[in-house]
Amino acid sequence: MTFRHKHLLGISELHPREIQTILDLADRYAEQNRNDGPREMVLAGLTQINMFFENSTRTQASFEIAGKRLGANVMNMAMQASSIKKGETLIDTALTLNAMHPDILVVRHPHSGAVNLLAEKVNCAVLNAGDGRHEHPTQALLDALTIRREKGRLHRLTIAICGDIAHSRVARSNIHLLGKMENRVRLIGPPTLIPAGAADWGVEVYDNMAEGLKDADVVMMLRLQKERMDGAFIPSEREYYHRFGLDAAKLTYAKDDAIVMHPGPMNRGVEIDGTLADDINRSVIQEQVEMGVAVRMAAMELLARNHQTDPKGVMV
Numbered sequence: 426m427t428f429r430h431k432h433l434l435g436i437s438e439l440h441p442r443e444i445q446t447i448l449d450l451a452d453r454y455a456e457q458n459r460n461d462g463p464r465e466m467v468l469a470g471l472t473q474i475n476m477f478f479e480n481s482t483r484t485q486a487s488f489e490i491a492g493k494r495l496g497a498n499v500m501n502m503a504m505q506a507s508s509i510k511k512g513e514t515l516i517d518t519a520l521t522l523n524a525m526h527p528d529i530l531v532v533r534h535p536h537s538g539a540v541n542l543l544a545e546k547v548n549c550a551v552l553n554a555g556d557g558r559h560e561h562p563t564q565a566l567l568d569a570l571t572i573r574r575e576k577g578r579l580h581r582l583t584i585a586i587c588g589d590i591a592h593s594r595v596a597r598s599n600i601h602l603l604g605k606m607e608n609r610v611r612l613i614g615p616p617t618l619i620p621a622g623a624a625d626w627g628v629e630v631y632d633n634m635a636e637g638l639k640d641a642d643v644v645m646m647l648r649l650q651k652e653r654m655d656g657a658f659i660p661s662e663r664e665y666y667h668r669f670g671l672d673a674a675k676l677t678y679a680k681d682d683a684i685v686m687h688p689g690p691m692n693r694g695v696e697i698d699g700t701l702a703d704d705i706n707r708s709v710i711q712e713q714v715e716m717g718v719a720v721r722m723a724a725m726e727l728l729a730r731n732h733q734t735d736p737k738g739v740m741v
């Protein structure tokens with residue numbers, strides 16, 4: 426199946442076979458990235474602009490590396506120093522950049538829905554690098570690729586997503602993706618950090634690790650997103666760690682060969698024990714970062730192809 430989209434805004438709009446298409450291509454790039462072989466410069470001559478209105482280490486760096494590996498001219502907008510600081514709106518900034526004819530815009534924004542809005546105003550490919558608590562599609566895709574490589578499949582697995590679900594776009598995109606691929610998804614966290622209505626998402630909800638982790642193949646920990654909290658959601662970090670922090674003892678509730686994931690950045694000693702996070706026999710956190718570059722190469726290649734084949738050269 427071909428990948429028909431003009432933008433990558435969320436997992437919710439993808440067909441399972443489109444997810445497979447991205448992962449298959451990304452798998453090839455993952456191998457290519459490991460072996461210093463010849464590279465196809467499929468983005469040669471294209472201009473990629475990264476607009477990050479929120480802090481980022483891995484996502485921004487890997488979009489930049491992914492673009493450069495495929496030959497794109499990559500510009501990182503310094504949003505702190507941009508005219509947004511003078512009061513220009515997101516849309517005016519986007520229209521200004523659009524007039525310079527970029528081919529790819531990578532956007533991260535603190536407001537849910539902002540990237541979709543922006544995509545309606547420009548005529549290049551837009552990739553959502555995380556909007557508020559809404560979606561973070563390339564993160565879910567890199568998580569899926571990591572799981573598929575580790576477990577040999579991406580269906581009929583039991584995957585526990587633990588911690589601050591309420592503020593997490595990573596959780597939402599993963600719930601969409603893992604559900605579409607027919608996995609059993611469990612959410613574990615204190616009721617204050619589980620969004621109202623989560624039980625209707627086709628997931629099981631638990632408020633204790635012993636029950637939630639039972640028979641899990643994958644344990645995905647989430648950061649406590651304090652910057653999105655406008656009040657007290659947990660009694661104390663110490664108590665949170667005691668009840669929901671993942672350490673070697675709690676991991677024994679899961680399957681013996683369960684893998685440990687975290688999208689980063691990590692709060693060691695808050696949601697995860699530092700030694701466990703570094704244990705290469707259980708933790709695949711560094712592989713997630715590695716797969717991030719491959720997945721972003723694949724996503725940008727597929728979008729660029731659609732851009733080129735559009736008869737009028739106009740994106741809708």
Ligand code: NCD
Binds near residue numbers: 561
């Ligand atoms: C995540 C994000 O920004 O949503 N990080 C990431 O992209 N690797 C998760 C987080 O910030 O906790």
